[in-house]
Amino acid sequence: MEIKILKNILDRNQNKADEVRALLKDKNVVMVNIISSPGAGKTTLLERTCGKLTERLRIGVIEGDITTDRDAQRLKKYNIPIVVINTEGGCHLDSHSISKALGSFDPDNLDMLFVENVGNLICPSQFDLGETFKLAVISTTEGDDKPAKYPMLFREARAVILNKIDLLPYTDFNFESFSRDLRRINPSVPLFRLSCTKGDGLDEWYEWINGQSLKQKPV
Amino acid sequence: MHELKIAEDLKDIVLEAASEGNLKKVTLVNVTFGQMVQIVPDIFRFAFTECVRDTIAEGAEVTIEIVPVKMTCNECGTEFEVKDNLFVCHKCGSADLKIINGRELFVNSIEGE
Secondary structure: OEEEEEEEOOHHHHHHHHHHHHHHHHOOOEEEEEEEOOOOOHHHHHHHHHHHHOOOOOEEEEEEEOOOOHHHHHHHHHOOOEEEEEOOOOOOOOHHHHHHHHOOOOHHHOOEEEEEOOOOOOHHHHOOOOOOEEEEEEEHHHOOOHHHHOHHHHHHEEEEEEEOHHHHHHOOOOHHHHHHHHHHHOOOOOEEEOOOOOOOOHHHHHHHHHHHOOOOOOO | OHHHHHHHHHHHHHHHHHHHOOOOOEEEEEEEEEHHHOOOHHHHHHHHHHHOOOOOOOOOEEEEEEEOOEEEEOOOOOEEEOOOOOOOOOOOOOOOEEEEEOOOEEEEEEEEO
16 A cells, blocks of 8 residues: 655754744844864854954854864853754754754844854755854865865855865865866855964955844944 | 664654554655755665664665756746756856755655555
8 A cells, every 4th residue: 555645854854944944033133054074163263253243243152063062162252152062973953953952042132143063064954954044164174076075065055165275285175176166056155265273364254244144233 | 974864754754654544564665865965875775774673664665766956047947957066057057046856855655554
């Protein structure tokens, strides 16, 4: 006997993500889902961004971490609300854990919520968290082939950060090849070339991310 | 590894549908995956087999249909298949596109007795 089902397998995740998105929209909170490989520089980017923008934006952070709270510890000095989600081996965050974490924030006192997803380029791209947009971060030490290998993330990201550009001379990263692949997948996506440790390119990034807020003030 | 989480959610849907349909045994599960979601069929089958161990779906076969990425152009209306990660309209060159196929994670039906 055959039984027709005709259903999205991730319906449960999608329904919760839709709820999260509606809540954030109602409160004018922008949620940024940051996706990268481990070690691309997501936490350093957040340190820089919080250091610059906390005077202008009310920022919150959800830290997705497999087992530790080390990333959250690094952000403590900015006196912002931070919630850690330990996935205990899980390779991505899902909308149910985000919904639960949101209960610890006061959305009326928040402009922008950064979600640092678990370091992984493929799994986090499949699970809608209810974010306003995805931000893809890659670094020059990972190689220039990432857009071609992980097209879904680069297709769906509203912006792409290429981090560690100060290390370009020490790698075989081919910027032309990277840029050509990225432009085939997502011709108009803004690309920021940064060194989050040395500071290159950050002013342009601060201006852009501040502009994404629905309640922004000038940088 | 997203295969495992997707297999777990599929298990819940399959068992619920089987129970509603009064099946005593599930023998086949038909799913459709878009190319863009990058599911590896062998890993998915392995994950699903593990998830349904000791349930009425233990040993069920999984047929997986992979659907290519298809877009429609918002400028000229052309529909085309995306090849070699080239996301621009084949006819007018516009990058303003809407996805039609390629992102599916879909369970179509189950069979059993």
